[in-house]
Amino acid sequence: MTDPTVLLHRDQEVLAAAAAARLVTRIVDAQAARGSASVVLTGGGVGTAVLAAVAATDARDAVDWGRLDVWWGDERFLPAGDPERNETGARAALLDHVPVDPARVRPMPASDGPDGDDPDAAAERYAARLRAAPGSGGPVPAFDVLMLGVGPDAHVASLFPGTPALDDERPVVAVRNSPKPPPTRISLTFPSLCAAREVWLLASGESKAEAVRLGLSGADPSVAPVAMARGRERTLFLLDRAAAAS
Numbered sequence: 001m002t003d004p005t006v007l008l009h010r011d012q013e014v015l016a017a018a019a020a021a022r023l024v025t026r027i028v029d030a031q032a033a034r035g036s037a038s039v040v041l042t043g044g045g046v047g048t049a050v051l052a053a054v055a056a057t058d059a060r061d062a063v064d065w066g067r068l069d070v071w072w073g074d075e076r077f078l079p080a081g082d083p084e085r086n087e088t089g090a091r092a093a094l095l096d097h098v099p100v101d102p103a104r105v106r107p108m109p110a111s112d113g114p115d116g117d118d119p120d121a122a123a124e125r126y127a128a129r130l131r132a133a134p135g136s137g138g139p140v141p142a143f144d145v146l147m148l149g150v151g152p153d154a155h156v157a158s159l160f161p162g163t164p165a166l167d168d169e170r171p172v173v174a175v176r177n178s179p180k181p182p183p184t185r186i187s188l189t190f191p192s193l194c195a196a197r198e199v200w201l202l203a204s205g206e207s208k209a210e211a212v213r214l215g216l217s218g219a220d221p222s223v224a225p226v227a228m229a230r231g232r233e234r235t236l237f238l239l240d241r242a243a244a245a246s
């Protein structure tokens with residue numbers, strides 16, 4: 001686990017553009033070093049804005065999209081194509097616009113998928129895919145970069161304060177009664193999130209400032225799950241000024 005480095009940006013637009021440039025470079029470097037790269041996507045406002053900024057930059061052509069593994073850190077357990085799904089937003093912002101290998105894009109199952117409306121079975125299915133992924137020497141691969149948004153309540157992925165998922169050691173869990181709609185979700189757990197080489201926490205706006213402060217100050221993760229957002233080799237808090245204001 002690494003201590004966070006804070007990088008400040010003027011506003012969300014600059015933050016998204018800078019994170020997009022950093023993401024392209026990170027993927028290109030990983031592909032040069034290991035032949036392929038793996039990223040874990042987040043939903044939410046800034047996370048999706050970063051993907052749109054990647055799509056908008058010519059630098060995206062430096063990436064070998066066919067050698068990129070795409071995963072998600074959490075998902076709203078809704079039917080495929082639902083606009084509230086993180087997958088839907090990521091496809092519209094980026095994945096539909098670049099030549100990714102469909103077999104290497106691995107969304108979390110939808111509620112009308114092979115397990116039907118059973119989030120526990122869907123979580124187990126995703127855990128099995130992670131375990132079986134090339135280069136996975138354990139429960140999950142060593143992701144090159146894992147991006148996280150953060151809620152005003154300091155949740156990351158779909159790990160909410162005071163909920164049993166925070167202490168769950170399985171790599172992927174079903175989340176019920178989420179305080180933020182929709183109520184049923186699937187999420188990577190802390191051991192999986194923290195297995196990433198680099199974790200990037202993205203936050204924009206003053207509503208996130210207190211959560212960011214807690215995330216940087218070693219708060220109790222049961223109160224502020226964001227405090228567990230740490231990568232093995234590097235942790236970045238990519239913030240705009242408003243999110244850093246507390």
Ligand SMILES: O=C1O[C@H](COP(=O)(O)O)[C@@H](O)[C@H](O)[C@H]1O
Nearest residue numbers: 042043044045046149150151157
């Ligand atoms: O529900 C979720 O919320 C967080 C934060 O979203 P934001 O719109 O407030 O930035 C997001 O990171 C997570 O992936 C998502 O499922």
